[in-house]
Amino acid sequence: MVQLLKMKERFYRFVGRYEIYVMAAVRFVIAFAAFRLINSATGYMKVLSEYPIALILALLCSFLPSGVMVFLGAVLILLQFYALSNVLCLITAMVFLILFCVYLRFSNRMGLYVVLTPLFSIIGIPYTLPVACGLFNEPYSVISVLCGEVTYFLMKHVVTSSALFLSESETGTKSMITLAANEILTDREMYLYLVAFTIAAVAVYCVRKLAIDQAHSVSVVVGIVVQLVVIGGGEIYLGSAGAILRVVIGSVVSLVIMLGVVFMTYSLDYTRVERVQFEDDEYYYYVKAVPKAFVLQEEKQVKHIHKKKTHSKKTAKGRKPEIEPEHQDSLEEQVLREFNE
Numbered sequence: 209m210v211q212l213l214k215m216k217e218r219f220y221r222f223v224g225r226y227e228i229y230v231m232a233a234v235r236f237v238i239a240f241a242a243f244r245l246i247n248s249a250t251g252y253m254k255v256l257s258e259y260p261i262a263l264i265l266a267l268l269c270s271f272l273p274s275g276v277m278v279f280l281g282a283v284l285i286l287l288q289f290y291a292l293s294n295v296l297c298l299i300t301a302m303v304f305l306i307l308f309c310v311y312l313r314f315s316n317r318m319g320l321y322v323v324l325t326p327l328f329s330i331i332g333i334p335y336t337l338p339v340a341c342g343l344f345n346e347p348y349s350v351i352s353v354l355c356g357e358v359t360y361f362l363m364k365h366v367v368t369s370s371a372l373f374l375s376e377s378e379t380g381t382k383s384m385i386t387l388a389a390n391e392i393l394t395d396r397e398m399y400l401y402l403v404a405f406t407i408a409a410v411a412v413y414c415v416r417k418l419a420i421d422q423a424h425s426v427s428v429v430v431g432i433v434v435q436l437v438v439i440g441g442g443e444i445y446l447g448s449a450g451a452i453l454r455v456v457i458g459s460v461v462s463l464v465i466m467l468g469v470v471f472m473t474y475s476l477d478y479t480r481v482e483r484v485q486f487e488d489d490e491y492y493y494y495v496k497a498v499p500k501a502f503v504l505q506e507e508k509q510v511k512h513i514h515k516k517k518t519h520s521k522k523t524a525k526g527r528k529p530e531i532e533p534e535h536q537d538s539l540e541e542q543v544l545r546e547f548n549e
Contacts, residue, residue, distance in 0.1 A: 212471070216471075216472060216475070219472075232270040232271055233270075235269055235271075235274070235277070235320075236266050236267065236270040237266075238277070238320065238323055238327075239265065239266040239270070239277050239280075240262055240263065240266035242277070242281055242326070242327060243261070243262035243265050243266060243280075243281065243284060245326065245327060246281060246284050246285055246288065247261070247262060247284070249363055249367055250285070250289070250292070250366070250367065251288070252288050252289070252291035253287055253288050253290070253291035256284060256287055256288060265280055268280070274318075274319025274320045274322075274323070275316060275317075275319045276319075277319055277320075277323055278311070278319045278322050278323060281323060282304050282308075285300065285359070285363065286300060286301055286304070289366065292366070292370060295385055296366065299385065299389065300362065300392075303358070303362065303392060307355045307358060307359070310351060310355065311351065311352060314349075314351045315349045315351045315352040318341075318345070318349050318351075318352035319352070321337055321340075321341065321349070321352035321353050321356060322352045322353075322355050322359075323356065324337060324356070325337055325353050325355075325356025325357050325360060326356055326357075326359055326360040326363070329356075329357065329360045330360075332454060332458040332461070333458050333461050333462045333465065334353075334360075334401075334405075334458075335431075335432055335435045335436075335458060335459055336462040336465050336466055337353045337356075337405075338350055338353055338404075338405040338406075338408040338409040338435065339409075339412050339428055339431040339432065339466050340466070340469070341353060341409045341412075342408065342409040342410065342412025342413040342416065342427065342431060343412055343413075343424065343427060343431075343466075344473075346413070347410045347413045349409075350405055350406055350409035350410075353405055353409075354402050354405060354406070357398070357401055357402060357405065358398065361395055361397075361401075362392055365392065365395065396446055397442075397443075397446060397448070400438070400439060400442040400443075400446070403438065404434070404435045404438035404439045404442070405435070407434055407435075407438060408431040408432075408434045408435045408438075411427075411430050411434050412427045412428065412430065412431035413427075415427035415430050419496060421481075424470045424474040425467060428463065428466045428467060428470055429463065431466075432459050432462055432463045432466070435459065436455060436459045439455050440452055440455050440456070443455065475500065480498075480499050481496065481497070481498050481499075482496075482497045482499075483495070483496050484496075484497060
């Protein structure tokens with residue numbers, strides 16, 4: 209435990225010293241992964257699918273707000289869908305417009321949640337993000353996660369039904385609009401995830417506000433269990449019992465990740481809890497103080513060793529040897545002693 213706390217302190221010192229560069233590197237990695245995901249999953253416009261495009265856009269997002277990353281990702285998706293179907297691009301643009309209005313109204317500074325949600329959904333651990341919203345922010349910040357989840361399911365359905373959108377001339381515009389609307393708006397599994405994420409974020413927020421020991425760790429466990437129960441039960445109801453194993457494994461991995469995050473951010477020492485009581489003219493105050501767990505840094509003492517200067521016995525030609533003060537005093541005493549005698 210002590211070694212983990214030391215590693216944590218070193219990590220925070222390193223991040224604090226190079227915060228600008230570390231945050232820029234994190235934004236670059238997230239943006240590059242998101243843009244590469246969009247291009248590799250769709251790839252309908254070959255020019256945008258090239259490697260340098262994602263690299264340039266990621267470098268641009270490194271030192272800009274996260275909202276720019278969300279906007280560029282949406283534009284990239286629309287251009288890829290435009291190469292597939294004009295009708296699909298139009299309907300997607302309408303969906304994105306609604307999502308942007310909701311996002312800008314409630315969670316305009318949570319752009320990283322929007323970008324990370326599709327990435328984590330592909331990996332199989334999207335359950336971490338609703339818990340993070342309830343743990344670090346207000347419950348309404350989960351709206352950013354919901355926007356990212358809608359985008360994930362939208363791309364998922366378009367990729368699986370791309371052959372139908374390619375035959376737009378055969379099916380007709382009206383049929384294409386109906387097909388796109390059904391693919392995007394009538395997915396019951398998507399609504400299941402949206403409901404589970406919302407309930408989990410609210411549950412985590414409520415539990416972490418309780419005056420109990422290990423409130424943050426308990427809230428993480430509650431949030432993961434809520435998602436497991438809601439999504440698992442919903443998958444069984446929808447007839448997708450085969451997805452239960454994937455949900456369970458993703459929930460366990462998400463639990464481990466979030467407990468690690470809690471240790472890095474809210475590591476408290478409950479063995480040294482103090483309870484304080486005081487009053488003023490109007491109220492009595494009962495305060496429970498829980499100190500943070502930390503390790504005292506060892507103070508290094510540097511001992512300087514000075515070498516004594518040694519006088520060289522060698523003298524240059526034509527110069528008299530210098531007599532040290534102590535020897536000079538002894539010679540004077542001898543001369544005086546001889547004169548007195």
